[in-house]
Amino acid sequence: MTRYILSRVLSAVPVLFVVSLVTFLLMWLVPGDVASQIAGPDATAAELEAIRQRLQLDQPIHIQAFRWYGNLLQGDLGQSYLLHRSVVDAVFERLPVTLSLAFMSLVLAVIFGVLLGVLAATNHNNWIDQVTMAGALLGLSLPDFWFGLVLIFFFAVGMGWFPTGGYTPFTESPLGWLRSMTLPACTLAFTQMGVIARMVRSSMLEQMGQDYIRTAKAKGLPRGLVLFKHALRNALIPVITLVGIMTGLLLGGTVVIEVVYSLPGVGRLIIGAIQNRDYPIVQGGLLMTAGIFVFVNIAVDILYTIVDPRVRNDR
């Protein structure tokens, strides 16, 4: 087990290297001169030169890369051009908003996705199944940022139950925090819920066709016990993998939702930085989000081997 965990963590090294390389090279995709992009059209030659020197853009690429990796290994992602502070501080300050939003949506999506999936599977081929699956398909076809606006229109503007946007820190008012996070979390959860419901349904149906379920039924166990203790437990195993994949979708999805609901998370930080050509923030934000995603997936893989020992023996 320890060996598996170790090898899984080590396998993240090349991935993280590529991630960092891509983020570094992102600056190279900027068409034209980065310095004049940053300084704007009215900049004088002296200003441009100052920017180039400050960012070491006048150095050859391998020197730049060397410095970038040197700083990265020391946990330094550079300074923001506009916020006048380090990228790491700026991202860390906003990380709790993004992570709590992603986590809340994940929990909502898993709870309701599993419930709907079980509901559909236990009513296989009747109208409940069909309605649930049609809803799930519609859910994953909706653009989430648009669905967010629809929820704002009905529940914030129309009913006035929730604020139309903005963020109340948990430390300031727990209730206010919950009110400001409810609609964003529901928006993200709704689109992901369909994916989980479909997966749980098909996985549950597959389990219900297995021999051990027939045995359980044959020895006269009550239906509920067979369904929930036998079938569901095994049907949920693939959902763990899905949760890993969905973390990536949610971390990306929060970017858009933060903009829609004006939440001060990493996503809005990155979008603001993109608009202001504050490239170190863009790079740092991307790198840290991808890093979190990589580690969540390692955790998921390890969890998988604990839950399903067959996998451990296979590898």
Added chain:
Amino acid sequence: MTAEAGVPDISATRAWVARLKLGLGTAARHRSIQVGGVLFGFIVLLAIFADLIAPFDPNKNNFRALLSAPDAVNIFGTDAFGRDILSRVIHGTRLSLLVGLLVVVATGILGVIVGTFTGYVRWLDGPVMRVMDGLMAFPGILLAIALAAVLGPSVSNAALALTITFTPRTARIVRGSVLVLREMPYVEAAKACGASHARIVLKHILPNALPPLIVQLTFVFSVSILAEAVLSFMGVGPPPPTPSLGNIIAEGRSYIQEAPWVALMPGIAIAMTVLGLNIIGDGLRDTLDPRLRNL
């Protein structure tokens, strides 16, 4: 590959056509493909004949009808410049489909090239797939936004950003099929008969790797339409005044209280297009690739 790759191989083409016919023939009889096909086909027709169908010029201002509610003249209402929302939505749908199509074609080509080489040429597998893994480690939409932003807002850059984002997963699927197929007895038989690598790949491996690829590309199509809308909504997609479904929603966001139709209508158009594609995708998965039925 050998020089033979440049010569059209008739029997290889025949294998491809046969495989496609077999798959698509069954697919056409599948009910969800028919339902999704009608929905998606209708939207495609609207997009192709946008100039004929759209009642107004999508960029024509009408200052006597600013933010007017849906009525008999402007069926979907008008925006803050008095532009007809229906016409903008129809033209925006055309743009979405165009971007989606570009991404599907580019992702398909790149995915096949990368997937085949990594699956077939052993020493390439490790290094190239590590790069693909690295690209997949970014949350997809975030990478697409960052790429589109640094490349600059335009239709082709949006398509390029989405292609870079979706190619790794597609390549992985092709590679997976190639890895299985190259060990098949009939491939070994072809090798024993002295078939060249190009012939083995083109005639024996790729036609059989096609079904899961088609399923994946339907998925790429629907996801890129959603992602293009996000890019436009964020202001890094095709720039205004070109109507795109995402930037109409972005404009409508400011008027969500007094004129909700501006933001609502394009979203419904996106949802219908993606729904149509997803229904087709489900049907294709059932008929072409039974192994994936549980995903």
